[in-house]
Amino acid sequence: MLLIVVFVPSLTFTPLLASGMFQLSSQWRSEKAQMDLATKTVGGPAANLFFNLDKERRLTAEVQANPGNTARDKLAKQRAATDQAVNAFRPLAALNPANGQEGLTDAIAGTVNDLGRLGEQRRVVDAGWSSEQKAFDYYSEVLESDLSVLTALSNTDEGQVNSKAQTLVDLYWVVDTIGREDAILARGWETGRLTRDEYGLVADAIGTRKHLMQFRVVPALTGNESPYGKLTAGKAWGTMTALEGRLIASGSGSEGDQVPLRDDSAEWRSAVDTVTAQLRQLLNVRFENVRTIGYDHADMLFTVFISISTVGVLALCLVFFTSWRLTAILRRRILHLRHAAHELQKRLPNVVARLERGEDVNVDAEVRMVQPTPDELGELGQALNMASRSAVLTAVRQAQQHRGFQRMLQRIARRTQILIGLQLKKLDELERQHEDPEVLEGLFDLDHLTARLRRYEENLVILGGGQPQRRWRKPVHLLDVLRAAQGEVQDYRRITTDVEGEPWIAERAVGPLVHVLAELMENATAFSKPPTPVEVRAAPVSRGVAVEIEDRGLGMEPEQYAAANALLQSPPQLDVMTHADDVRLGLYVVARLSASLGLRIELRSSAFGGTRVIVLIPEALVVDRPRTVPEPAATPETEVPQDATDSPPRSQEGSDGPRPPHQDGQLPTRPRGHAPLPQRVRQASLAAELKVPADRDERTDQETWAVRDQPSRSSATIGAFQRQSRRLRAGDDASQPRLSGSPEPVSPTTEERR
Structure with a gap:
């Protein structure tokens, strides 16, 4: 200037x-x-x-x-x-x-x-x-x-x-x-x-x-x-x-x-x-x-x-020299003020960082006053002193308000999660008490909505600076993790999963990974037109396990992909109040969780015109199959399927245990005959590491509502129960065994809704 x-x-x-x-x-x-x-x-x-x-x-x-x-x-x-x-x-x-x-x-x-x-x-x-x-x-x-x-x-x-x-x-x-x-x-x-x-x-x-x-x-x-x-x-x-x-x-x-x-x-x-x-x-x-x-x-x-x-050139030189001399004096004084402003610029981020770490800040100690002089520049220095003090004081107050808001947000979300846990517990009790297919269908829908609501509450916790509270004590099969994430998606019936090999996920990463995958699956179904499928594929790679989620929607522009990938790689410090109208809050949650786990997530354009999301799970989160996990077995009365997708998985903890490496949707049925209808057996289809201990009285309240999310039985068993009931009432011959690999309906009530 x-x-x-x-x-x-x-x-x-x-x-x-x-x-x-x-x-x-x-x-x-x-x-x-x-x-x-x-x-x-x-x-x-x-x-x-x-x-x-x-x-x-x-x-x-x-x-x-x-x-x-x-x-x-x-x-x-x-x-x-x-x-x-x-x-x-x-x-x-x-x-x-x-x-x-x-x-x-x-x-x-x-x-x-x-x-x-x-x-x-x-x-x-x-x-x-x-x-x-x-x-x-x-x-x-x-x-x-x-x-x-x-x-x-x-x-x-x-x-x-x-x-x-x-x-x-x-x-x-x-x-x-x-x-x-x-x-x-x-x-x-x-x-x-x-x-x-x-x-x-x-x-x-x-x-x-x-x-x-x-x-x-x-x-x-x-x-x-x-x-x-x-x-x-x-x-x-x-x-x-x-x-x-x-x-x-x-x-x-x-x-x-x-x-x-x-x-x-x-x-x-x-x-x-x-x-x-x-x-x-x-x-x-x-x-x-x-x-x-x-x-x-x-x-x-x-x-x-x-x-x-x-004469003109001489006059021009004189004007230039005079102006230069006058401005040189002003420049020295203004540089002093600028130096003070730069010091404030360097100190203020440090003050904010200390406030974010929860440290106390003395406003008077952080503001260095500029000595005023009796002229216009002196007035500018006095204004700079006032601005410095106001900036530091405002940062302190905003940090205090932000910490208070985060604590309040987490407190409300935790209390809501407790209520959601109690609601899931009540739904579990009702499912054990009723065998009417129509009642069970309604209970299962409520169970699904509650699981989704729990994920939304966890979003609030994560945005408030916290971490999901669901914990696992043992590794979980990746297929179960994918199904658990699928179970928290509204339009879960459009999602198909395919896992190559037998990858297992470390217990510390199960909860956040389920949350990340559920958010990405939800995004894929929300931005693709029904009834186009959303394909989820997982396979081991040289640096871990890669999970691909591909939809057939309209996709995004290259600039939008670049912006989303930049956000996922470097999650910003989110101010919830300033981003309240941002539709990408889900991406903020995914970015936070992936950063904490070390996941690498990238959005690309799909060959179908939609979006393909690649989630790279690092080797540190992939473990060997636990030796103590028993093989799943069918009930004596009927062959109970363990990988059916007729109804969504109940929750992350409620996965059906390890599955064979084949495509979901293959459900063998028992031939029509005189065998009795399948009975509800609690936790019959769960893997050993996911079963809930029998003694509930020894758990804390937090463990009660968290572990309660594990379903009391496989959703495939309920689906088989309902189908067999309808077939016996109708007296048709449609209950003959299917050929291996023939798909079942996507929901226990699909035929009724059609």
């Missing part, structure tokens, strides 16, 4: 200085370029071309009037001189000056175009095919084009140069009017007469010349040009005007188409040549004056440009 204080005045002044310098430089370059064009590049060739064409016009008229050898020799010499002037002028057509006068390029192009017909005009004149008037009109047209070039050269960016140059152009027109008059009279000297049209052209030329000389040229003469103001009082000028007066008088006194002309050609020639020479001298003087004025003004602009540039 201090650099802005330094650079803003400089940067503000620099464009103004640069703009002025650019304008002066542009004007200087423009005027210099225009003067170069007017005096050297274009002006010289155009003036030379003008005088040669004017002379060739008169000699052409003399040859047409009297085609003698003397006149032709003069015309041939003049044509050679004109060709040299034309050759010097033609290259100007390719000229495209960036700072040239406006209209100059078009005027040059028009003149070059007219000169292109010069050779043809000469041939027809020599052959006698062109009339005197046509030849006169052609040369007059070319001369007018050349005069337009000279007129464009006079239009410069400097007003004084324009004024002086305009008089110069008027002098060229005076010379042109005399040349017109001379060319027309050259026709009549031999015949002694002029046609009425020729007389009119001569009269117009005389009137135009008098007007230009009297009202535009002579009044504009100054300085060394003043002596030429007496040109009209000279002998040659008087002779020329006297002869013109006779001609005008003859034309006024005669009638008809012919105007008599006296033979005054010698006197006329002498007077016109003298006047033309005097006019050319005046042109040269005026040209030099215009040239001097133009270049002097351009040099003056260059001098001003250099002066302003020098």
Whole structure:
């Protein structure tokens, strides 16, 4: 910011200085370029071309009037001189000056175009095919084009140069009017007469010349040009005007188409040549004056440009140096304040970390006061002191409030979990008391809802900084862990599980792993359209066991996958109040639990268009099969299945024990016959390490509701019981044994609901 204080005045002044310098430089370059064009590049060739064409016009008229050898020799010499002037002028057509006068390029192009017909005009004149008037009109047209070039050269960016140059152009027109008059009279000297049209052209030329000389040229003469103001009082000028007066008088006194002309050609020639020479001298003087004025003004602009540039640069350096010195003083003081703010920035996270660890913090000891000074920066230091104290005090209060809220949240969740445990215990008692299939179906649904509710309560505990309270004393088969997680999912019937090998999970990881898998399965079913399946596959890998959960939903964008994986890899410190509306609370819970267990979880795009979640269980959590686990056995009355999925597993602790490594859903049935219906035998299908001890009185309250979650019997047994009951009541033959591998209905009441 201090650099802005330094650079803003400089940067503000620099464009103004640069703009002025650019304008002066542009004007200087423009005027210099225009003067170069007017005096050297274009002006010289155009003036030379003008005088040669004017002379060739008169000699052409003399040859047409009297085609003698003397006149032709003069015309041939003049044509050679004109060709040299034309050759010097033609290259100007390719000229495209960036700072040239406006209209100059078009005027040059028009003149070059007219000169292109010069050779043809000469041939027809020599052959006698062109009339005197046509030849006169052609040369007059070319001369007018050349005069337009000279007129464009006079239009410069400097007003004084324009004024002086305009008089110069008027002098060229005076010379042109005399040349017109001379060319027309050259026709009549031999015949002694002029046609009425020729007389009119001569009269117009005389009137135009008098007007230009009297009202535009002579009044504009100054300085060394003043002596030429007496040109009209000279002998040659008087002779020329006297002869013109006779001609005008003859034309006024005669009638008809012919105007008599006296033979005054010698006197006329002498007077016109003298006047033309005097006019050319005046042109040269005026040209030099215009040239001097133009270049002097351009040099003056260059001098001003250099002066302003020098002064401006010095002023800019002075502004920059002064600003730098002032800001250097401010910078030292502000750096001191910034250093104090940085110290606060470093101390505040440490204070917050100590508060998170439960340590007490002394606000006065943590705030280092900045010594105030009696100025604006001193007031800023005082404000920084107040802000530092307020920030530390606010952090302390927020940490205390957050710890209090977490304790309250955990306390409420624990109490709710106790009630859920009592509810599960009551449901267990009701399941033992009733054998009606419809009543059992309702009880099983309530049992399932309660298990899900328990998981949601555990989410609150985890978000509050606690850990799940469910504990296992022995390792559990991974298939049972998956089924326990499946049992806590609302749409569990869509989930299929497949486990390769016989992986077992360490007892300390069973509860959190069930919770993690249940959250991921719930997410897969929630974001995929029924009745698409959710496939859960588990297999040993080189670094542990990999569990894949794949749905067929809409999936997510690559950015969303990256954000979710980043969250799972580095779970943030969750402030429950600030994330109350975040729909990813489940991901926070999974991230917390996976971090505590060392699980690696990654979300990817599925080949089916949905999402595939890969959970890598590390080798430290995978154990060998316990030797004390007995093989499951069927009841004497019937073959009780141990891996059916007709109804969801009751809970994590209530898994059916170790299963054979085949796909879920294969349920053998007993043939229709006279065997009695299956009886409810508590814990008949559970693995030994999951069975609840018989003596319930020796358990604590916590163990009672936690261990109670283990089902009193396999859900497959209940499913078999209900199916056999319906078949016996209906008296059908559908109870014949199935082929190995044929799937059973996904729920005990599937047929009734359909």
